[in-house]
Amino acid sequence: MQELTNAKGSRDPSRALLNGWISRSDLAQELEVTEGTLRRWTAERWGPPCIRAGRKIYYRRSVVVEWLEDQEAADHRRARRGMRR
Incomplete structure (x- = not known):
């Protein structure tokens, strides 16, 4: 795992601990939805x-x-069903 350092160049263990996780506010920004x-x-x-x-x-x-990939697959299945009319 990559070790993260803070601005002073020392190891920042709290950031390494959360590596692979994203906060609700950051996820909301990335998905362009609100935290609500x-x-x-x-x-x-x-x-x-x-x-x-x-x-x-x-x-x-x-x-x-x-989860996003599952949503993509579900959209694809819905689109195919609509084409069978």
């Missing part, structure tokens, strides 16, 4: 799964990618 949308998805048991660490919510990046 991500909260609603969680409440509705839809969207990528998340974990809570204290007051912070994190998503495993690899699981978010899998």
